[in-house]
Amino acid sequence: MCGRYVCYSQTEDDVEEELGLARGSLEMAAGDVCPTDLAVVLTNGLKINTMPWGLKEKSLIINARAETALEKPTFGDSILRRRCIMPAGAFYEWDKDKNKVTFFRQDESPIYLAGFYQLSDNKDSFVILTTAANESMIKVHDRMPLMIEKDAVRDWLGDTDAAKEMLKAEMPQLKSHREYEQLSLF
Numbered sequence: 323m324c325g326r327y328v329c330y331s332q333t334e335d336d337v338e339e340e341l342g343l344a345r346g347s348l349e350m351a352a353g354d355v356c357p358t359d360l361a362v363v364l365t366n367g368l369k370i371n372t373m374p375w376g377l378k379e380k381s382l383i384i385n386a387r388a389e390t391a392l393e394k395p396t397f398g399d400s401i402l403r404r405r406c407i408m409p410a411g412a413f414y415e416w417d418k419d420k421n422k423v424t425f426f427r428q429d430e431s432p433i434y435l436a437g438f439y440q441l442s443d444n445k446d447s448f449v450i451l452t453t454a455a456n457e458s459m460i461k462v463h464d465r466m467p468l469m470i471e472k473d474a475v476r477d478w479l480g481d482t483d484a485a486k487e488m489l490k491a492e493m494p495q496l497k498s499h500r501e502y503e504q505l506s507l508f
Contacts, residue, residue: 324467330411337409357384364407366479377442388451388489400438408435415463425496436468458495
């Protein structure tokens with residue numbers, strides 16, 4: 323699952339450089355991005371948008387399983403026609419003992435979170451796709467965000483056949499950092 327991610331002060335510059343965007347075009351605020359927050363979202367043609375995180379259905383939906391999203395009536399059309407990318411520096415997960423764990427790429431370059439958007443509550447809102455956790459994440463959580471490699475971002479956004487294949491892609495091995503670890507006295 324992905325319930326929070328972060329953009330560092332350097333994330334904006336790194337994303338602009340990696341994707342060939344104009345300097346200062348992203349205007350990403352450094353800090354945590356939580357469900358319902360407005361966030362920078364890239365759509366087809368690398369158009370820069372700001373949207374809230376989460377679809378308001380019966381309850382707030384912030385994630386969708388990549389393995390089954392195409393089959394879901396709520397998501398299928400959006401994945402085919404309205405894919406997006408949320409640039410991030412890292413994302414967080416909490417282990418079974420409620421310890422916060424930060425995950426980031428081995429080289430600490432930006433993470434490109436895959437998602438889709440659709441009209442929700444009279445405005446476009448996005449959802450982050452998740453997939454089964456790989457060995458770098460499984461000890462903390464059984465799900466992780468679907469991440470797109472920087473050289474595949476344009477294909478994710480604009481090529482439906484390529485995007486369908488990316489839904490099944492293996493995720494990169496990540497580094498992690500624990501803020502602290504609770505120790506038991508017994």
